[in-house]
Amino acid sequence: MAEGIKDKVAILGMGCTRFGERWDVGGDDLMVEAFVECLEDAGIDKNDIEAAYVGTCYDEVNLGKAAVAHAEILKLPHVGVTRTENFCATAQEALRAATYAVASGAFDIVLALGVEKLKDTGFAGLPIGGGGAFPRLGGYNGSGPSSFAQLAPPYSTKYGIEMEKVKKAMAHISVKSHANGKMNPRAHLRFPITIEQVLNAPIIAHPLGLFDCCGVSDGAAAAIVTTPAIAKSLKPSQDVIKIKAIQISAANGEETLFSNWDGASLITTQVAAAKAYKEAGIKNPREEISMMEVHDCFSITELVIMEDLGISPPGGACEDIMSGFYDLDGKIPCQVDGGLKCFGHPIGASGLRMVYAVYEQLLERVPEERKVKNMRLGLTHNLGGEPARGVTSLGILGRD
Amino acid sequence: MAGICSYGGYVPRYRLNRGTIVQAMAWMNMAIMAHAQGEKAVANFDEDPITMAVAAGIDALKGIDRSTVEGVYFASTTMPYKERLNAGIIIPALNVKDQVRAADFGGGLKAGTTALLSALDGVEGGRINNIAVISADCRLAKTATNQEMIFGDAAAAFVVGDKDVIAEFKGSYSVTYDFCDHIRSNDADTDRQWEERWIRDMGYSQFIPEAINGLLDKHQLKIADFAKVIYPCNNRGARKDINKKLGISPEIEQSNLQAEIGDSGTSLPLVMLAQALEGAKPGDKLLVASYGSGVDALYFEVTENIQNKKGNLGISGYLAKKEDLGSYTKYLVWRDLVPADVGMRNEVADYTAFSMLWRRRKEILGLWGSRCTSCGTPQWPPQRICANPECGAVDKMEPYSFADKTGHIISFTGDMLAAGLNPPSLSGRIEFEGGGRNMFDFTDCTIEELFTGKAMTMTFRLRYNDKARNIIGYYWKATPLQEVS
Numbered sequence: 001m002a003e004g005i006k007d008k009v010a011i012l013g014m015g016c017t018r019f020g021e022r023w024d025v026g027g028d029d030l031m032v033e034a035f036v037e038c039l040e041d042a043g044i045d046k047n048d049i050e051a052a053y054v055g056t057c058y059d060e061v062n063l064g065k066a067a068v069a070h071a072e073i074l075k076l077p078h079v080g081v082t083r084t085e086n087f088c089a090t091a092q093e094a095l096r097a098a099t100y101a102v103a104s105g106a107f108d109i110v111l112a113l114g115v116e117k118l119k120d121t122g123f124a125g126l127p128i129g130g131g132g133a134f135p136r137l138g139g140y141n142g143s144g145p146s147s148f149a150q151l152a153p154p155y156s157t158k159y160g161i162e163m164e165k166v167k168k169a170m171a172h173i174s175v176k177s178h179a180n181g182k183m184n185p186r187a188h189l190r191f192p193i194t195i196e197q198v199l200n201a202p203i204i205a206h207p208l209g210l211f212d213c214c215g216v217s218d219g220a221a222a223a224i225v226t227t228p229a230i231a232k233s234l235k236p237s238q239d240v241i242k243i244k245a246i247q248i249s250a251a252n253g254e255e256t257l258f259s260n261w262d263g264a265s266l267i268t269t270q271v272a273a274a275k276a277y278k279e280a281g282i283k284n285p286r287e288e289i290s291m292m293e294v295h296d297c298f299s300i301t302e303l304v305i306m307e308d309l310g311i312s313p314p315g316g317a318c319e320d321i322m323s324g325f326y327d328l329d330g331k332i333p334c335q336v337d338g339g340l341k342c343f344g345h346p347i348g349a350s351g352l353r354m355v356y357a358v359y360e361q362l363l364e365r366v367p368e369e370r371k372v373k374n375m376r377l378g379l380t381h382n383l384g385g386e387p388a389r390g391v392t393s394l395g396i397l398g399r400d
Numbered sequence: 401m402a403g404i405c406s407y408g409g410y411v412p413r414y415r416l417n418r419g420t421i422v423q424a425m426a427w428m429n430m431a432i433m434a435h436a437q438g439e440k441a442v443a444n445f446d447e448d449p450i451t452m453a454v455a456a457g458i459d460a461l462k463g464i465d466r467s468t469v470e471g472v473y474f475a476s477t478t479m480p481y482k483e484r485l486n487a488g489i490i491i492p493a494l495n496v497k498d499q500v501r502a503a504d505f506g507g508g509l510k511a512g513t514t515a516l517l518s519a520l521d522g523v524e525g526g527r528i529n530n531i532a533v534i535s536a537d538c539r540l541a542k543t544a545t546n547q548e549m550i551f552g553d554a555a556a557a558f559v560v561g562d563k564d565v566i567a568e569f570k571g572s573y574s575v576t577y578d579f580c581d582h583i584r585s586n587d588a589d590t591d592r593q594w595e596e597r598w599i600r601d602m603g604y605s606q607f608i609p610e611a612i613n614g615l616l617d618k619h620q621l622k623i624a625d626f627a628k629v630i631y632p633c634n635n636r637g638a639r640k641d642i643n644k645k646l647g648i649s650p651e652i653e654q655s656n657l658q659a660e661i662g663d664s665g666t667s668l669p670l671v672m673l674a675q676a677l678e679g680a681k682p683g684d685k686l687l688v689a690s691y692g693s694g695v696d697a698l699y700f701e702v703t704e705n706i707q708n709k710k711g712n713l714g715i716s717g718y719l720a721k722k723e724d725l726g727s728y729t730k731y732l733v734w735r736d737l738v739p740a741d742v743g744m745r746n747e748v749a750d751y752t753a754f755s756m757l758w759r760r761r762k763e764i765l766g767l768w769g770s771r772c773t774s775c776g777t778p779q780w781p782p783q784r785i786c787a788n789p790e791c792g793a794v795d796k797m798e799p800y801s802f803a804d805k806t807g808h809i810i811s812f813t814g815d816m817l818a819a820g821l822n823p824p825s826l827s828g829r830i831e832f833e834g835g836g837r838n839m840f841d842f843t844d845c846t847i848e849e850l851f852t853g854k855a856m857t858m859t860f861r862l863r864y865n866d867k868a869r870n871i872i873g874y875y876w877k878a879t880p881l882q883e884v885s
Contacts (some may be wrong), residue, residue, distance in 0.1 A: 123744045125817050137757055137863065138764045138781070138875050140827045140841045143745070143817035147839070150811035150828060157852040206814040206824065206847050257779045257787035259835055263811040388829070388839075 004245065004279040008103040010231035011241045011397070012224045013042025016356040019219035019343040020188040027056070027063045027117035028073045030220035030349075034113060035074050038222040043234060046074070049224070050107035052081045053097040055090035055114040057347035061121050070113070085348075087384030088295065089248070090114060091221065092351030092393035096246045098225050108226055114353075115220035116346030125216060126347075145205035145213055147386035148298040152207050154263035155304060159315035167207060169318035170299035171198035174211045174341055176327050177296065181338020183370045188217045188344040198299075212299040217344025221352035223359075239399040241362050244377065245279035247272045248393045255388035268392035269308035269381065276394040277310075282377070286311050289332055291361060291372045293354035295383035295392075296339040305381060306334075333372050336361065351382035351393060362399045402523040403565035403700065405530070408459025409674040409715035410452050410555040411661055413844045414725040415439040418549055424728040425544040435549035438659030442725055443553040445734040445821040446843055446861040449476040449536040450486060450874065452555035454493040454860040457534045460557035461494065462711040464530075469496040469559070471522070471531035475505035475515040475666045477584070478538050480872050489874060492765035493860045494532065495803060501528060505666075509632075509692025511535070512556075512666035517696055519560040520569045530561040537665030540735055542590050547582075550634050552662020556670035556715070566709055567677060567686065567700040573615035576694035579603055596635065604638035604691060609645050611695035612687065619699065623647045627684035627702075628676045630654040632668035632691050660719055666692070675715040680706055713882065721882055734821055736867075746819035752871045762799070767858060767876045769836055770797035778802070778836035802858065805832040806881055809854045814847035830856055830878050841877040855881040 015037030017030050025033075031054075039046060054070040056062045063069040067081040086093040091114025098112035121127055126144045152170075156163045175195055181187040193211055201209035231240045249271040255261040273285070282288050289311070296302035306317040311332060312325075320326065326334035335341065337357035340350060358378030360366050380395040417439045426433055443452065453474055461469070472494065474487035481489075487502040501522075505515040512535035519531040536555030541547035581603045582593040593599075608631050616623065623629065629648045633639050634656060643653060654676050656668065664671055669690045676686055684702040689695050713721070725731060733740040760781075762768040769780030774793035777786060778800045786793045807830035814824030826842035828850070842850070843861055856878040863875035 121744070125745065128745055128819075136752065137760070137873060139863075140839050141818045141820055141825045142813070142815050142827050142839075145817060146813050146815040146825075146827060149813035149815070152811075153809075153813075153852050154811045202816075203814070203824070204816055206812075208813075252789075253783070253787045254789055256839070257783065257837065258777065258789070259831060259837060263829060 005099060005103045006244050006279055006281065007228065007242050009099045009225050009243045010228040011243065011359055012044070012109070012226045012231050012234065013038050013040070014221070014223045014356050014359050015041060016186060016221040016353055017219050018186045019217045019346065019353070021119050022218040023119065025218070027115050030117065030218060031070065031073050031113060031115045034115070034220035034222040038224055042224040044109065044224065047077045048109050049076060049079060049111050050109055051079050051098070051101050052076055052111040052113065053084050053094040054081060055084045055094035055348040055351070056116055057085055057087060057090045058116065058118070058127060061127065062117055063115070086391055086393070088297065088345065088347050089351055089382040089384030089391050089393040090348040091353070092246070092355070092380065092382035092395060093248070095223055095352060095355060095395070096248060096393065098223070099243055099246055102225050102227060108230055110225050111222065112225065112352065113220065113222040114349040114351060116348040117218050118216050118346055119218050143205070145208050145298060147388070148301050149205035149208045151264060151304050151387055152300045155300070158262055158264045161315070161318060163207060165318060166303070167199065168195070169321045170212055170303055171195045172321050173296065173299040173302050174198050177335045177339045177341035180328055180336055180370060181342025184338050184342070187338040187342040188215050189338070189342045208298055208300065214297050214340035215342070215344030217346055219343065219346040219349045219353065221349050221356050223352055223355060239363065241359055241397060241399050244396040244398045245276040246393070246395045247275040247279060248391055249275070250391045251385070251389050261388065265304055266308045266383070266387055266392060268390060269305055269383070269394070272392040272394040273309045276396055280377070280396040282396070285309065286332070288377060289379050290374060290376045291336050291358065292332060292334045292379040292381065293337065293339065293357045294334060294381040296335055296341050297345060297383070301383065302334070309379070309381065328370065336370065336372055351380070354380040354382060355395060355397065358397045362397060401565060401568050402520050402560065402562050403568040404558045404677070405561045405564055405566060406460050406464055406559040406709065407674045407677045407714070408456050408462065408557045408712050409671055409718060410456035410459060411441045411715060411718035412443045412447055412452065412553050413721060413723050414442045414444055415722050416442045416725045416728070416731055420726070420728050421549060428544040432544060432546060432549050435546055440552035440662035441554055442731055443538050444844060446877065447538070448480055448862060448872065449478050449538050449555070450480060450489050451860050451862060452536040452538065452553065453490050453534040453557070456536065456555035456557035457490060457494045457532055459712045459714065460532065460559055464559055466494065466496050468530045469500060469532055470528050471501040471519065472496065473503050473505060473515040473519055473531060473533045475511040475535040476537050477506055477509060477511065477665055479504060479506060489765065490534065492761055493874070495766050495801060496532070507693065509665050510690035510694055510696050512670045513688065513690035513696035513698060516558065516560065516670065517572055517698065523560055523562050524569070530559060533558045533560055535667035535670045537667050539665050540590050540737070543737065546596070547591060547593060550658070550663050552664050554661045554664035554667055554671045556667050556674040558670070564705050565703055566706045567680070567702050570699045570701055571615065571619050572696060572698045573611055573618055574694065574696045575607055575611050575614070577607065579607070579693065600635045600638040604633045604635055605641045605645070607695045608633065608642050608689055608691060611689055611697040612646055615687065615697040615699055625685055626652055626687045627680065628652055628654045628686050630669055630672045630676055630686065630688040632656055632663065632672065634658055634663045671715055677702070677706070678714050678716055682706055740821070742819040742821065751869055752866060752873055764875055767801070767803040769800045769802050771800035772796055773798050778832065778834060780836050780838045800836070802832060802836060803876060805834060805858070807832045807856045807878060809850060809852050809856060810837065811852065812842065812850045826850070828878070842879065843877040844879045849880060857881040
């Protein structure tokens with residue numbers, strides 16, 4: 001029986017760029033920005049890095065395939081550099097690979113970096129394609145928001161909750177994230193919004209309005225991982241930030257082909273959460289998790305995730321959301337840094353940005369106004385692909 | 401005895417009120433106001449003669465064992481391909497066997513009746529049986545022309561055979577003339593037409609009577625012997641003249657559907673024939689003539705079997721299923737008559753992998769999935785390993801047709817961001833009755849009509865039109881189920 005990776009790997013340092021429409025910089029600049037901060041934070045020399053995993057999703061508007069460009073840009077010391085790609089879960093996939101490299105004992109110090117330069121496409125939203133030649137012949141015409149918007153009607157039907165009520169809870173989600181994001185200097189969208197603004201915004205994909213959708217931005221984030229023993233020896237006066245669990249689950253066709261998925265949930269999130277809680281030794285997530293950074297690409301996604309993570313009961317997310325349970329001063333603050341909603345979603349970077357948000361809370365490096373009370377365990381949830389054809393990468397971090 | 405065993409029709413959902421065109425374009429050509437009555441049927445942005453032919457073909461094949469079909473003849477002057485058999489695209493969509501004789505009939509507007517005659521002759525000769533004869537046209541015209549006012553889009557289909565014939569073929573008479581009243585050369589999108597008065601006097605009013613009189617003389621018949629006389633002349637003056645010359649009374653004159661559909665080219669006489677058959681009684685004699693580069697006149701006698709015909713929508717069913725397009729500019733964009741920007745996101749689309757299309761033609765053009773013979777689970781697209789988590793059998797699949805199944809909406813959206821010509825782009829997940837599910841584009845409906853559980857049926861449509869490479873991709877979409885009374 002495999003024992004998992006709990007407490008075998010520590011995060012030695014992290015870096016995260018300002019996310020936004022970074023017209024003045026390219027993917028290479030963003031990588032350097034996150035990497036330099038990460039190295040400084042880790043307090044090591046670049047030549048100490050023994051292996052690197054870099055995540056980028058859209059090689060068409062980015063740094064190309066493989067990882068040669070990435071190694072060149074960072075001038076890594078002729079070590080193995082591997083590109084990871086798993087749709088929107090790309091960055092957390094880089095962290096998973098780096099974590100396994102350390103946990104296996106193969107290396108002591110490994111870099112995980114995620115980067116995406118999206119604002120070189122020439123249009124708003126994400127590029128299409130990436131599914132191979134078949135979707136061209138036999139697919140459907142939908143953009144990013146389309147498949148996630150489709151969580152809403154079956155959710156409303158399944159629990160008999162009027163769409164109007166679901167939309168109000170969705171609006172609360174976005175208002176909460178903007179309230180958090182406006183305090184974060186690294187966020188892209190730093191302004192508050194109101195429920196009325198959300199509900200009256202132009203429709204992007206029914207029933208999602210503009211403020212139900214996350215932004216599209218450029219950014220990069222990086223982490224250097226090592227063993228807890230090395231972390232302690234290098235930084236004796238600082239808490240060791242340990243990885244308690246990383247679990248990934250990929251949809252297997254049950255959702256898209258077989259008739260037992262209701263369209264109102266994310267099976268991959270349910271599976272990854274159950275495994276991650278087990279790996280981390282969490283019995284009651286609603287009581288034990290201190291904060292969460294989830295994949296809020298759209299407000300409805302965050303809403304169903306709250307149930308699929310086992311935090312809100314089935315059909316109970318709207319009530320929890322409206323009660324302020326997930327607000328910054330609530331029981332489990334969610335999207336404490338502003339989330340994808342306010343950071344935007346540079347695909348290859350977002351997963352590590354979430355980890356950064358938990359990391360800075362665990363080290364209590366944030367100003368009082370956005371500090372999570374009683375911080376102990378942080379959860380990151382990085383979703384890739386579509387609800388029915390995708391992956392969930394779930395991470396849990398803690399300190400001791 | 402050879403004859404028509406079944407008939408079907410198709411009229412696109414959208415109708416453009418001719419007053420809408422007048423409002424937009426009469427400033428340029430006041431003469432179009434003479435044609436301002438009624439509406440014209442307009443193909444949706446994802447329709448063309450091939451998809452309309454498939455819809456009419458499916459309508460005609462209701463209740464017919466498709467494995468008995470031995471031929472598919474397609475008539476149109478607006479086929480998308482010059483080389484690539486257009487009927488060949490229709491065959492897998494109709495789910496008839498590959499071992500069929502197929503042909504495209506084009507050129508003049510009488511190609512529809514010529515296809516029908518060829519099928520009848522083949523069956524009568526005993527060489528072939530059960531031929532699906534389908535005609536569809538989707539003709540373009542320059543803006544602010546009478547043609548733009550008059551033309552409409554529609555399709556008709558017949559199954560021609562020698563068993564259970566509902567209208568027996570009794571005879572025909574053809575004339576062919578290189579009469580250049582309107583021509584469309586190889587690279588032209590629209591017709592060049594000579595003066596209407598010349599067409600009226602020297603075209604319609606000459607050739608239609610010549611062919612019909614030829615038929616009457618050949619078979620020793622009088623015009624009054626016919627229950628319906630069907631001919632496709634959209635010129636009101638010429639119609640009056642022809643009716644007078646031939647003695648066609650209003651009771652036996654079959655409507656040319658000018659006010660409801662418009663002149664649908666090769667398909668018009670067949671559309672009119674299909675509608676005439678809806679109201680035909682045993683013993684009725686029907687005379688159908690075409691027009692364009694000459695005339696074919698055919699004569700049928702309706703049999704007792706007409707009383708058993710049921711289950712299809714037919715021309716009248718589709719006429720009732722309509723929606724006013726309401727916008728002339730929408731029509732211009734859908735027909736690619738004005739360049740519209742659907743966004744740069746669309747520019748990166750992949751090209752068509754024809755080797756993949758060939759390999760997967762049954763699933764893409766025929767919507768064939770697979771059913772696990774171990775656990776019975778239908779699945780689309782076809783799988784090697786069963787998707788049922790309790791089963792997982794490997795290579796135990798048999799082909800399973802989804803094109804004829806009703807589905808119900810699990811989820812749906814209207815996407816404003818997708819690159820589409822009719823935003824919001826509607827799509828959703830369908831659960832088929834009996835099992836199997838997939839995400840499809842939705843068409844011929846609005847977001848307001850959609851709800852979870854709504855019954856949907858499958859329709860063959862354009863999936864994409866790759867203008868950079870001149871390739872049209874066809875696939876299936878879901879559309880609200882229309883009950884057949």
